[in-house]
Amino acid sequence: MAMAASEIEALIKAALPDARVTVEDLAGDGDHYAATVVSEQFRGLSRVKQHQIVYAALRGRMGGELHALALQTAAP
Amino acid sequence: MADTVFDRIKGDIEGNDVFLYMKGTPLFPQCGFSARVVQILSHVGVPFQSANVLEDMELREGVKQFSNWPTIPQLYVKGEFVGGCDIVTEMFQSGELETMLSEKGVATKAQA
Numbered sequence: 001m002a003m004a005a006s007e008i009e010a011l012i013k014a015a016l017p018d019a020r021v022t023v024e025d026l027a028g029d030g031d032h033y034a035a036t037v038v039s040e041q042f043r044g045l046s047r048v049k050q051h052q053i054v055y056a057a058l059r060g061r062m063g064g065e066l067h068a069l070a071l072q073t074a075a076p
Numbered sequence: 077m078a079d080t081v082f083d084r085i086k087g088d089i090e091g092n093d094v095f096l097y098m099k100g101t102p103l104f105p106q107c108g109f110s111a112r113v114v115q116i117l118s119h120v121g122v123p124f125q126s127a128n129v130l131e132d133m134e135l136r137e138g139v140k141q142f143s144n145w146p147t148i149p150q151l152y153v154k155g156e157f158v159g160g161c162d163i164v165t166e167m168f169q170s171g172e173l174e175t176m177l178s179e180k181g182v183a184t185k186a187q188a
Contacts, residue, residue: 047159047163047166047167048145048157048158048159048163051145051159051160051162051163052144052145055145055146060146062146062147063140063146063147064146068109068147070161070162071162072162072166
């Protein structure tokens with residue numbers, strides 16, 4: 001029940017090819033991460049919409065395999 | 077089946093200015109993220125109602141589908157989904173939370 005930081009990054013980049021993604025493992029347990037995602041596709045979108053795009057990129061793992069992801073999103 | 081839980085959710089969020097779906101209760105939060113949102117709401121001094129999704133699996137899954145948001149806690153103001161712990165924290169730190177509450181006519185400690 002855990003994910004690798006690289007897997008999270010790859011999934012986000014697959015959905016947002018232009019994104020600059022940083023993923024930090026908060027607790028070393030593969031379950032609690034912090035991520036910042038900067039992408040042009042976020043421009044003009046509310047924070048909720050921006051985060052929903054990232055959650056969709058994680059294809060259902062958010063809240064299941066991935067227990068916690070502290071997310072910071074922004075347009076460049 | 078989903079309709080009844082969606083109806084319940086609609087009733088919660090439209091029947092209360094500020095409504096928080098959380099793990100545990102405001103007095104006994106059972107998750108750090110839920111606890112943080114409770115702290116923020118108490119700090120801002122806005123009265124709110126809450127539901128403990130740990131006691132109701134149908135609600136716990138239903139609210140995630142309702143808002144298309146995969147995690148708990150979930151904060152609603154005047155029937156609108158505001159966000160989870162990250163967004164509420166960010167909005168609080170930038171002062172946006174209090175601005176949004178006053179714009180929506182929700183009294184906070186500062187104004188009460």
